[in-house]
Amino acid sequence: MQQDGLILELQNGNQRAFERIYELYSESTYGIIFSIVNDEKVAEEILQDVFMKIWDNASTYDSDKGRFFTWILNIARNASIDKLRSKDFKNKRQNLPSDNFVDILETRTNYAAATDAIGIKKFIGALEPICKKLIDLLFFKGFTQKETAEELKMPLGSVKTKNRACIKSLRKLVLE
Template structure:
């Protein structure tokens, strides 16, 4: 602990080796998404490193202190608006893709192509790539050099628009 207080990088490496797997598992139980858990753990470890001088061994064990920081970071992450929107969009795309193969799905049979033509060009591009080409949001962002958040926003707004079209047909 003295080495950590002295900002010894090798001490942080040792700490990471000893506790990262356990802390990651706990964070993953809270956030449920591996990529988010990795980001949260990294942020938490930076916070631990930067605030190690605030750790008081008289108040509790080091692991408990680190666990509380990781837990709080994970809770903050799932409460964030970005996480909630991302989850809704990812869940929707996973549900759509999981039950359909490109051979089985013929959108023209239910008029989806006609509905998609009513979307903005940006929304139409994202929907075409996601649901008819089978690309993930990350793949679209990489292939078309569009920020991932923008892809998710376009997908979400397109889904909202399409749901209005479906409600109008019922």
């Protein structure tokens, strides 16, 4: 079954189509989730939540607005960032041994591994350095625009404007 037919079947509530979509996309979706939360159990939990959201919200997918995989990745990214920002997650992280933070620090400074998780490293690599930093902080590390402005020592308005321009450049590279 072609992808369009599979998506249509999913939107019609076909459980087999959902199972097939899970088979096709769960591994790469888990990769992006894990690159954000850096915790296997939490990533597995989020993955299940993401696929429940896909099932529940399949009717909202519109192929005119973007690719299906991009839609899934946005759901996964948003769910991961929501989890990172949740009080429950922050409270669990408060009393961790210092060994855990070595990995977190490496992850927070290494966008290359995060971009490899979804296969867009070559596209991001073609962007100017400020765009690489902005995309890494905002999309892969889950920083807010305000946190990004503080991290890069830029005015908040400049971060917003530059981010729009960078995403436009990235979109152009990906769609060419």
